[in-house]
Amino acid sequence: MIEAPNLPLWAAIMVGTLAIAGAAMTLLGSIGLLRFKTFYDRLHPPTLGSSSGTLLIVAASVLCFSVLRSRLSVHEILIALFVTLTTPVTFMLLARAALYRDRVEGNEDVPRLEAQEALPGQSHDDSSA
Numbered sequence: 001m002i003e004a005p006n007l008p009l010w011a012a013i014m015v016g017t018l019a020i021a022g023a024a025m026t027l028l029g030s031i032g033l034l035r036f037k038t039f040y041d042r043l044h045p046p047t048l049g050s051s052s053g054t055l056l057i058v059a060a061s062v063l064c065f066s067v068l069r070s071r072l073s074v075h076e077i078l079i080a081l082f083v084t085l086t087t088p089v090t091f092m093l094l095a096r097a098a099l100y101r102d103r104v105e106g107n108e109d110v111p112r113l114e115a116q117e118a119l120p121g122q123s124h125d126d127s128s129a
Contacts, residue, residue: 011067015060022056025049039098040111047091054083 007015029049036042058080065073102110 007064007067011063015064018056018060018063022053022060024053025056026053029053038109040095043091043095047088050087051084054087055080 026049029046032045032049033042036045058076061076062073065076099110
């Protein structure tokens with residue numbers, strides 16, 4: 001069994017605070033996923049929750065291992081970089097695929113393009129008919 005690291009009190013408090021804040025951000029993203037009704041509304045909260053939650057937990061890990069090793073521990077930054085870059089890109093591709101599918105199927109609740117909102121032959125400024 002692995003023993004708990006022997007961190008100074010100030011470091012343990014900061015690591016615990018960062019880790020709990022990261023878990024709370026991830027939980028808020030999950031609650032947002034459950035709270036919103038449409039697929040397109042549900043895309044945003046998990047992206048923010050996972051990215052910001054991961055960054056806070058990585059900050060806790062960097063602090064913990066930097067204090068334990070008495071040198072800056074930066075390999076966790078690669079984890080943060082990969083998660084921060086890949087999560088929004090993945091959700092953007094997922095949204096585009098769903099948008100394409102819904103438009104091809106002719107679903108009613110698809111977000112509209114600004115160019116599609118005006119009737120053919122009408123400009124956006126023309127409000128009188």
